[in-house]
Amino acid sequence: MEFEVSYTLENEQQFWDELDDIVSAHCETHELIDNTLRSYLHFTTNYKGEYIQTEYGIARCSYKLLESALFAAHKDYIRRQIVYSLLQEDSADTLHFIIAFLLYDGRQNEITLEMMNEEGAFPRLVELIQERKDDETGLHRMQLELLYEMSRIQRLRLEDLMLIEDEFIIYMFDIIEGLSDDVNDPYHYPVIRVLLVLNEQYMVFAHDPGPGQSPTTQLTNKVIKMLSLYGSACKTFGENIILLLNRESETSLQLLILKLLYLLFTTPPTYEYFYTNDLRVLVDVMIRNLLDLPLSATALRHTYLRVLYPLLANTQLQQPPHYKRDELLRLLSMMTSDGGGMTHFGAVDETTKRLVARCVKVKWLAEDIEAAAVASGNETVAKKLLGVELPVAMASSLSVVEVAAHKEKPGVQTPSRREDSMREGKDGLRLSTTAKDGLGAEKSPFEVEGEA
Missing domain, CATH: 1.25.10 (Leucine-rich Repeat Variant)
Known part of the structure; x- marks a missing residue:
């Protein structure tokens, strides 16, 4: 009873x-x-x-x-x-x-x-x-x-991941596209977070099937699959993950976003998923976040750099006019600086050197790099940046595994340098909550130059 x-x-x-x-x-x-x-x-x-x-x-x-x-x-x-x-x-x-x-x-x-x-x-x-x-x-x-x-x-069980049908992922994207344009709508982010965490589950399984699983076991990443097939109908999702990356201070959620971005920029059908203006916004956000990360956030900085390379190399950003080339080169040169007044990022570890070297080898960044360095008054920048050798195949394989494996405990917040935004740092840069135009003049990360 x-x-x-x-x-x-x-x-x-x-x-x-x-x-x-x-x-x-x-x-x-x-x-x-x-x-x-x-x-x-x-x-x-x-x-x-x-x-x-x-x-x-x-x-x-x-x-x-x-x-x-x-x-x-x-x-x-x-x-x-x-x-x-x-x-x-x-x-x-x-x-x-x-x-x-x-x-x-x-x-x-x-x-x-x-x-x-x-x-x-x-x-x-x-x-x-x-x-x-x-x-x-x-x-x-x-x-x-x-x-x-x-x-x-x-880690979810393989049998549970296999139960997820295409229709469920499509339904998630449909919810986002059907919501209001108000990015503060409390319904937006729970749906987005589910898609982000499912992408991570697929990504981790792809590079580590787990005990008892054959290395040849295949599991389709249905988040990337749906964006590959129907990306043009899911633009609101892309706009929102950029906004979320711009706002988010929780390290684990930043990593979830960066992992998805990495796959989007390394999967040919999704190279051009984002509108060009959205990609420019993303560049602004990444410059701002890289500047704002504290010295202790080495692993997160590495993940940003692993995403930055395919963003610059594979998307429509490789087409002229090249957005913020000088600013990117100056940022990258700072990240490998071993002194000379450039102490913003502190001591440079070997992984940072490797990842920066890979970014600098992006064709449109490398072209006329010496002329850009001369114009900025740093003739030695080009020689130093282009002088680091890195086999591309090794860089690619390392990045995929490292991005997939990087985890952070939920709830941990990424510290910020923004509390120092009103005073000059030792490197002469004044940080703020806005992105930097030329790493000097302040410019909103959403104040985007028009396309040619």
């Missing part, structure tokens, strides 16, 4: 008082815990819309349980029972509370997200996202956020 209790409430305060009583129950057996959890879900679902009308209200309900003595004493069991409820429940209102609990708990405790993966929650979430399109927006967005969180902290 299903466990149910009837409640008669007269106001919102009574609701919260009663919820406190429910989660405060002292339970010594699994049966009593199950009864309490059923009571919790039945009670919150029953008054959803009456006393719980906002996402804040749903979150508050979740934290009532998360901060209870009951949960503190039986965490593992309660988490597993909530995961089982996710796999079995069909009521949208009840699912909203289940998913909210798992999301808020998972953001603080990765063990919850790992448990979800073990119990097969990934295909269930994919199913809910795709097949329950008519569920309320708040629930749908929370499902996307939970899918993202569980996918970014662990």
Whole structure:
């Protein structure tokens, strides 16, 4: 028999008082815990819309349980029972509370997200996202956020990745293209993040199939596949990932974006996915971010440089007029400087030298490089930059593996030099939140020169 209790409430305060009583129950057996959890879900679902009308209200309900003595004493069991409820429940209102609990708990405790993966929650979430399109927006967005969180902290199982159909990826792109032009729409980024993290899962598998998998096992990256086939219909996605890279301070999310950009710029069908003006914006953002990274962010700096090379070499940026060639050359020369007043990036490691050397070998950057160096008053720049040899084949293979393997723990923020924006650095550069025009005069990263 299903466990149910009837409640008669007269106001919102009574609701919260009663919820406190429910989660405060002292339970010594699994049966009593199950009864309490059923009571919790039945009670919150029953008054959803009456006393719980906002996402804040749903979150508050979740934290009532998360901060209870009951949960503190039986965490593992309660988490597993909530995961089982996710796999079995069909009521949208009840699912909203289940998913909210798992999301808020998972953001603080990765063990919850790992448990979800073990119990097969990934295909269930994919199913809910795709097949329950008519569920309320708040629930749908929370499902996307939970899918993202569980996918970014662990490697997904091959069998789960293989369950993702083309239609699911197309549906994700369709959501983005169908949204408003307001980039602050809270629906934009949960969808984008799901696509970014799925791309990373495909990318990691391609270069490390994992234990028990044959090196010849093939798994199509369906994010890149769909952009290769239908990129012209998915331009809003591209515009948004550039905006997100410009705004984002979380290191792991920057890496997710850079990994996707790397594949787009090294996959021939997507070389010209972005509009030229968007590529110019991206150059501005990358110059600004490379300048703004602290000395300690060596690995992230390397990833930016690994993306910069195919961006400059393979896209329409290789066609004249060449956007910010002098500024790029001056930036790259600074990154390999071993003194002479150029101390912005500190000591130069061998990987940075290798990656900078590869960028400088881009044909349109190398052409007339000595003339550009003379014009800037640095005749030695050309000889130094072009004098570093690097076998192209080695650089290409290293970059693919290194980009795929680079990980960062979620939540870690990339420090910024922007707090020093109002004072001159030792290298004479004044940093700001805007990109630099010629590495001297300030210019907004979105103030783009017109195409010829």
